[in-house]
Amino acid sequence: MSSLIIERPLPHGGRLVERVVRDKEAAKKMIKGCPTYDIKPTLHYETGVPVRNVYREIMSICYGFFSPVEGSMKQAEVERILKERRLLNEWIFPYPLVFDISKEDYKKLGVGSGDRLVLNLKGKPFAILDIEEVWEIDNPEELAHKTFGTPEDNPEVVRERFNKKHPGWVIYRSLNPIVLAGKYTIINEPKMRPPFDRFWFPPRKCREEFDKRGWRTVINHQTRNVPHVGHEFLMKNAAYTGDVEPCHGILVNAIIGVKRRGDYPDEAIVEGHEAVNLGGYIKPERHLPTICLWDMRYGNPLESLLHGIIRQNMGCTHHMFGRDHAAVGEYYDKWSTQILWTKGIPSFGFPKPPTDVPYGLSIRPQNMREFSYCPTCKEMAYSETCGHKREKLSGSFLRGMVAEGVQPPAIIMRPEVYKAIVKWWKHFNYPFCNEKYVINKEKELEVDLEDL
Amino acid sequence: MAYFMVVLLDDNRFAKIKGTELEEKVQYMFGGELRCLNVEVSEEMKDKILQEFDTARIDSRGAITDVPVAFLRELFNQVAEKKSLGSEVIEAVLAKSSEIKELAAKESEYLPAPEI
CATH class of the missing domain: 3.10.400.10 (Sulfate adenylyltransferase)
Structure with missing residues (x-):
């Protein structure tokens, strides 16, 4: 066995916390x-x-x-x-x-x-x-x-x-x-209520699923959005990282919680990611969309630290981080997360990256830049590789297009993903989270309980 | 950073600017799959938009997005009327903020889904 082989990391803290009484x-x-x-x-x-x-x-x-x-x-x-x-x-x-x-x-x-x-x-x-x-x-x-x-x-x-x-x-x-x-x-x-039930893979179950699939190396993609083709290429290409071979699996972990008006509904997000593999753009055998319940704090580098913890606990070996990771507005430097994972942020207690400090993390960061459409190459191209002028993809731009009733071209959003958006648009009479959605969601939550 | 807003052009909208100076400014994006015009937005106007419309965001390209659909419709109307992509277009749209907000209040409850 090669000494370069990467093994699945232990949970953060050395053992998985499981505090659920089933009797x-x-x-x-x-x-x-x-x-x-x-x-x-x-x-x-x-x-x-x-x-x-x-x-x-x-x-x-x-x-x-x-x-x-x-x-x-x-x-x-x-x-x-x-x-x-x-x-x-x-x-x-x-x-x-x-x-x-x-x-x-x-x-x-x-x-x-x-x-x-x-x-x-x-x-x-x-x-x-x-x-x-x-x-x-x-x-x-x-x-x-x-x-x-x-x-x-x-x-x-x-x-x-x-x-x-x-x-x-x-x-x-x-x-x-x-x-x-x-x-x-x-x-x-x-x-878990549908459709969330089929995406519910708590850390122990997730690690067992990796074993079933024979995934030793797994890279995580953090999401709070329906995927456009830029995200898809980010996943596909980041997955080439691994050890002696590309990562065996791509874990998509969607953060499910209180929504901001204008975001896509959680239901469309999870089914949009699922559509990427059902459409064959990434083989289902290599791609697993999942959820984690959390009301996002949008803390960019701090949120990325939490994401590293969650995904290491789920069994991932790698985690991709991009520009403005889990950010909103311009409160943080747009590369804060990558600064944390490459150099550390001393004022937040990290003189070194979180993987290099005592009692830190074992998950490996994969800091990525952007994919955008290159009209010269006529394909999605990586910002650090392609030398042409490219057309940036933006989730917000796509939201505007969707709201105006314009179906995005397949080169920027797969038709299967758009169908998932429209399915939930019809269900909620609205393509995005509005006040009604937010209020109902917080009443219904993502779970139901039986009598004890 | 330079800010701008994108006006998407479907066939109907394109017909309204065809033959004008704006036609030369039409941009083709994503391998020619999308036609659009970019309207410039000054720093001051950007701040006003963000203040008036709380869903508005600035994306990684410097584009102002996530404004109400009524805003986008009025933006096109002003572009077509003024035959311009300059700052006076945004000023004219913002002059109708109250009207746009009234329409936006209705569209925040319901938007008809496309039949696909």
Whole structure:
């Protein structure tokens, strides 16, 4: 066997967190006599529109996407993350994750350290939170700024002060003041609603799927968009990275959560990616679209760190990163993510890349530039290879075309992908997320629960 | 960065500018699969658009996108009327912001899906 062979990495932290109780009788005993709390969405601090639902974090923690995180964070852990992007157990992690409630709810509940709280979702018992500490967020605006950085404190990559136009900043600014910190355990496993059910591959199942398919090396493609042909070429070409042969598999992992108006609906995103392999543009044997539940924070380099953690936990050996990775607006330098993964960002606690610091990651970054159409080559061409003037592809430009009712040419969007968009357009009477979609989605969520 | 907005030209729209000076400025994109015109947008106008229309974004090419469909329709109307791709076109569109927003409010609820 070649010494250059790359093996699948261990989960971040050394083991997969799995905190799901599947024995209903045991679950009933666990919650007997415990106080209950109905999970509520986090509402925008000014408009009252839902911006986050903590249930998605509970799912991603308990199924191991965020290993080694096991629950809502204590104050000392949040402070360490904001300073060094590390958990108290030393492993790197980008964001504070907390279970926050209002002062009124806290008073009503009357719980404290050592208590077990049953968390209901859609009126059914869903999870428990074993409270280890109760602490208070004094200044959510300060927390929001510290979470994403400022031009003064993080001059390497932060270009503009964050504000209420940034959806991730709004999430932290909108948190309730009381944090109940402690480990979560799911005690009533939710059922994914279609079409998400067939894309649900939590880390253990995903690693087993890789084994079934004989995938040793797998490159991840992060997405929150329906794919255009530029994305398809990015996937196909990034997959040539590997070890002694190209990557065996391409994992598409779509982040599913609260949507911004103007985004495509999650249903169209997952089925759009599936259409790429059903249409044969990438063989289904080599391509696996999946989901992860998370309300995007749009933290560019910080989000890329979370993506690295999620995909390493899912078993990927490589992760492609592009320009403006998981970004919105011009708050960060457009190459911040690639700066993090090639040089590090000292002010965020990374004097070296996340793969080169103690308790860091093992997943290999594949920093990519762009594919665009070259009228001279008459094909999709890589920006660093093709010497001609090219026509850039842009998801936003395509959205405008779709909205005007113009079917994009097949050279920039596959007709099968467009069909997936139109299928959900007919279902929702709208091609993109609008207020109605966002409100309904946050009512229905991606899961259903049975009685316990 | 120079900013611009793209006006897509289907056959119907193309007929309205055919024979004018604009015809020479038509660009063919993606191997001739798409016809379009690029309208220039100043820094000041870019800021106004982003302020007035909260879905608007700037893409990697410097193009302003994700404005309401009513905005795009009015943009074409102004281009065709003024026979220009200059900044006065955007100024004229922004002068009708209230009207566009009214139309946009309806189109944020419903857009007819194409039959394919």
